[in-house]
Amino acid sequence: MHTNCILVTGAAGYIGSHTCIELLEAGYHIISLDNLSNSHSIALQKVQEITGKTFPIIEGDIRDKELLDQLFNNYKIDAVMHFAGLKAVGESVENPLIYYDNNVKGTIELLQAMQRHHVKKLVFSSSATVYGIPKEVPIDETHPLNAINPYGQTKLIIERMLQDIAQADTESRIALLRYFNPIGAHESGKIGENPSGTPNNLMPYITQVAVGKRQELSIFGDDYETVDGTGIRDYIHVVDLAKGHVKALEYLSDYKGIEAFNLGTGKGHTVLELIQTFEKVTGKKIPYKITNRRPGDSAICYANTTKAQQTLHWKAQFNIDKMCQDSWHFQTNNPNGYE
Numbered sequence: 360m361h362t363n364c365i366l367v368t369g370a371a372g373y374i375g376s377h378t379c380i381e382l383l384e385a386g387y388h389i390i391s392l393d394n395l396s397n398s399h400s401i402a403l404q405k406v407q408e409i410t411g412k413t414f415p416i417i418e419g420d421i422r423d424k425e426l427l428d429q430l431f432n433n434y435k436i437d438a439v440m441h442f443a444g445l446k447a448v449g450e451s452v453e454n455p456l457i458y459y460d461n462n463v464k465g466t467i468e469l470l471q472a473m474q475r476h477h478v479k480k481l482v483f484s485s486s487a488t489v490y491g492i493p494k495e496v497p498i499d500e501t502h503p504l505n506a507i508n509p510y511g512q513t514k515l516i517i518e519r520m521l522q523d524i525a526q527a528d529t530e531s532r533i534a535l536l537r538y539f540n541p542i543g544a545h546e547s548g549k550i551g552e553n554p555s556g557t558p559n560n561l562m563p564y565i566t567q568v569a570v571g572k573r574q575e576l577s578i579f580g581d582d583y584e585t586v587d588g589t590g591i592r593d594y595i596h597v598v599d600l601a602k603g604h605v606k607a608l609e610y611l612s613d614y615k616g617i618e619a620f621n622l623g624t625g626k627g628h629t630v631l632e633l634i635q636t637f638e639k640v641t642g643k644k645i646p647y648k649i650t651n652r653r654p655g656d657s658a659i660c661y662a663n664t665t666k667a668q669q670t671l672h673w674k675a676q677f678n679i680d681k682m683c684q685d686s687w688h689f690q691t692n693n694p695n696g697y698e
């Protein structure tokens with residue numbers, strides 16, 4: 360039994376909430392911290408319902424130094440899983456300072472608090488976006504880093520900051536998890552991706568069209584060099600992704616230093632393939648229109664996952680049929696999100 364706690368920042372969010380379940384089911388004690396800027400506390404109640412376990416739910420901001428000190432003083436925190444951050448690329452282009460303030464400054468506050476309280480273990484939510492436009496696929500962790508929008512910059516700056524910290528403090532234990540494209544939802548249908556406003560990601564858009572909330576889907580470009588002209592991405596089931604975090608945490612108990620890991624399936628699917636699979640498993644038709652390419656989008660992006668397989672002993676299990684099924688299950692159970 361683990362006696363120490365894991366502080367989970369951004370715990371009420373899409374990936375954070377799914378990871379809380381996996382942590383609790385693996386026997387960890389957690390404390391959740393979220394300012395609910397892009398989430399709902401109901402997600403955490405559902406996590407408790409699904410697992411039958413309770414944990415402290417703290418509503419607050421990672422930039423709140425006093426709150427962080429209180430948490431580190433009140434609980435025996437062994438590690439931090441850091442999901443808290445803003446993630447909408449378009450919004451980051453329009454309002455870069457909000458992103459640097461929330462993501463970079465927020466992470467600095469968190470790291471300073473960890474330093475004050477001698478907490479050395481960190482699992483950080485990075486992103487495949489740090490690779491920029493891929494020079495080759497599949498992308499492995501040695502691919503050059505080159506963020507092409509402010510959101511990506513914040514992830515890259517944080518990665519570099521963490522590299523420096525690991526150099527300066529050889530007791531640090533840090534995993535940088537570079538996510539590819541998480542979709543799907545917990546099998547129970549109780550928690551899932553619940554974007555406020557217009558979804559920025561493909562899957563919630565598809566499910567909202569399917570449920571009749573939106574008229575049609577826009578596909579950004581059908582003239583890429585791919586089998587059907589639409590972009591290829593590495594979609595990964597959010598529960599697989601969540602399990603990767605538990606593996607990373609286990610890895611850090613015997614490892615000092617910093618390592619980056621791709622978390623993807625290693626398989627690419629086009630946008631049209633994803634839509635067709637969704638239609639097949641749900642029996643719903645998804646009307647779509649083709650529009651212009653989006654600046655900054657790459658044609659093909661998928662992961663080489665060998666490092667995570669060999670080092671973390673982790674491999675994604677679920678295919679896109681299951682991802683579509685579970686996304687749909689969540690959407691139909693919660694047609695209006697958590698509200």
Ligand SMILES: NC(=O)c1ccc[n+]([C@@H]2O[C@H](COP(=O)([O-])OP(=O)(O)OC[C@H]3O[C@@H](n4cnc5c(N)ncnc54)[C@H](O)[C@@H]3O)[C@@H](O)[C@H]2O)c1
Nearest residue numbers: 369372373374394395396397398420421443444446484486
């Ligand atoms: N979903 C993706 O496609 C994807 C891909 C790569 C990386 N990521 C990263 O993974 C992490 C989690 O993503 P997600 O999809 O679950 O997003 P999300 O928006 O659902 O979750 C992020 C959570 O952090 C909270 N938060 C934001 N700023 C905060 C702050 N200053 N203090 C406290 N809480 C704060 C939000 O309220 C939200 O609950 C993010 O860092 C994101 O950048 C996501």
